[in-house]
């Protein structure tokens with residue numbers, strides 16, 4: 645059994661991770677940490693919507709890392725930046741789903757990856773990760789006559805835009821064209837923008853309701869349009885993928901993965 649600790653256990657993803665960890669035959673819940681008012685001290689089973697398990701949420705990341713084989717973090721960028729070095733110092737692998745980490749966050753992950761295995765993915769769904777590979781392949785094959793636009797919709801409380809997954813699709817498309825996304829992206833359009841600049845990758849963001857995450861990658865040319873679409877209807881798919889990554893990072897009995905920064909492609913063994 646792999647002991648999993650969960651950072652952000654009171655959040656939407658955190659509660660889903662509690663459920664999936666409790667239900668997984670190879671996983672054992674080591675504990676959970678959250679700083680939201682009223683969460684520390686609550687029974688983790690009750691937080692997951694289950695019976696009490698006699699294990700309470702706390703606010704102590706170091707203590708959680710000490711009793712975990714691997715830690716999963718779905719929180720906020722500043723929280724991930726603070727927690728990751730603590731988990732790495734404890735020598736425990738870490739799986740991170742927090743998005744919009746920025747340059748400071750990416751530097752913290754790179755530093756931790758010198759000490760332990762760090763898995764970060766903008767999206768832990770199996771289908772999304774397969775679609776990322778397909779996006780790169782389609783972008784490479786269709787070439788610059790096809791304009792690439794990426795559309796995403798998420799629930800009304802999402803705080804970053806475009807979503808981390810939309811940016812991951814953008815990076816995959818840019819890689820298919822042998823370029824860096826930062827050289828091609830158009831993240832917003834407003835007013836008299838003029839005609840579309842050839843070769844750019846455009847983004848559009850929708851927010852509303854309780855949408856777990858919809859993404860479309862659109863390849864539009866004169867006379868035809870190809871759309872790759874993924875719709876998540878339940879956060880469970882992200883939680884399951886994160887637990888799969890955690891078991892992979894802890895390698896369940898065969899020794900931990902070597903220090904390094906990994907993505908879901910390595911976890912799933914796909915190109």
Ligand code: NAD
Pocket residue numbers: 651652653654655656657658677678679680718719720721722723724726740741742743744765766767768769808882
């Ligand atoms: P949420 O706001 O519901 O939950 C975040 C939780 O983190 C809250 O309970 C908050 O109190 C807690 N938190 C904040 N600071 C903390 C700290 N210092 N220590 C411990 N806990 C702390 O958000 P959510 O919808 O669960 O999403 C969380 C993150 O995961 C976001 O960045 C989101 O974009 C990302 N996300 C990623 C994927 C993926 O597959 N990679 C999927 C869904 C969401």
